[in-house]
Amino acid sequence: MWRTKGMRRVDFPGLSGKLIVLIDEITMVDIARLDFNLATTFLALWEERSVSRAAKRLSLSQSAVSASLARLREAADDPLFVRTRGGMQPTLRAIAMAEPLQSGIALIHTAFSTVTAFDPATSRQHFSIGMSDDFQIAIGPLIARRLAAEAPRVSVTFRQANKHRVEALFEAGEIDFAVVAQPNIRSGLQRQEIGQSGYACLLDSAACGLTLPLNLEDYLALPHLLVSFSGREGIVDHVLKNLGLFRRVQTALTHFSALPPFLIGTRAVATLPVHAAQSLAAVSGLTLCTVPIDLGKYSVSLLWQSAADNPWMRQVINDAFLAILSDVETI
Structure with a gap:
């Protein structure tokens, strides 16, 4: 907390010559040195409007609450609570401080409270x-x-x-x-x-005009659609290379979801993870069959x-x- 008091001249010794500057004269309260308990004391006084009742509520002595109030007044540079016939009445500054302190205490309490178990029926996560x-x-x-x-x-x-x-x-x-x-x-x-x-083949069996399941000869004779992160080659190419064989990749894609429009009504085959092949076959009418080479799992x-x-x-x-x-x- 800072307050401007006006302008003054300040000399900084130890430097070559005198460095003279004009700065705002300020008063700083080092918030880091304030005791968290001061906030609870403030709220007890706010709600009880009495040092004795606040002390009883906090299980402290009246002198301890009075000492805390003195520190609060010094920190806020304001009386905060003024003694009247009706009790300790808050100043305008105290009124302004009450809600932020209540919110802050509630947040701290929430942070240290036991985490509520996740309930899928009511969660908005x-x-x-x-x-x-x-x-x-x-x-x-x-x-x-x-x-x-x-x-x-x-x-x-x-x-x-x-x-x-x-x-x-x-x-x-x-x-x-x-x-x-x-x-x-x-x-x-x-x-x-x-x-x-593992892997499976996906094709339009009517457009390909082949008897299923595919044999290796028919598999290699068909144009292939490749789906690969790089768009260049995949596991089929690596396995065929080790066997001394190769396939003709007609079209390369980077997303499996794009396959159906490329395969429907086309004489071509795609080799892809079996879980994706199964799902695409279910929604597109394409045919799923086994791969005629061992691609492993x-x-x-x-x-x-x-x-x-x-x-x-x-x-x-x-x-x-x-x-x-x-x-x-x-x-």
Whole structure:
């Protein structure tokens, strides 16, 4: 707290020559030295309008409350409470101070109170989940429907993320959870493997005019649609190279969600994570089939920061992934 008293001349010794400046003469109260208990004493006096009643309320002696009042008066540079027949009446300065102090004490009390358990039925919390669009396609709708049914006031944002970007998104505070394939995490993130996924083919069987499932010869004869983070090559190219084979990539995309319009009515095939292939087939009428080469499986993990954990939301994400895994097993 500062007050302007006027202008005066100040000399600073120890410098070459005399540095003479004009400054506002001020009085400073070092707030950092004030005792938090002074605020509670002020509020007790505000509500009781009596030193003796305030002392009783605070379980202090009258002399201790009087000493605190003296410190309050010095800090505020105001009498604050004036003794009258009706008790200690607040000054205009005290009236102005009362509401901010009440709000401040309430905030401090809230900060130190026990955290209320998360209740999905009443919570208005917002969650941001990072995942690549193959997971958004497959488990995003399941998560959204679960929230609508069990946590109607909770909202969610799905952010584009992969193992290359996920740590930066957590560090920037842009996501609360992440679903990532084969993460290579070096930071202090918590990690839970929630399952494994593999690959499948997606095509318009009528337009391709082939008997399914695809054999390797037909698979390599078809033009391919590639979906890749780099837009250049993917796991199929790496596996075929090791076998001394290659495919012809006709079109390259960076998002799985764009595949259906490129495949419908076209003699072409796309190879993608089976969970995304299954979801796209369900909404587009395209055909899902097995890949005629062994692309293996990969782990899928749920990531979060321990300081911002929400076990209920983790369970929702985990359940959504388990649900699509059960559907994959029936293909």
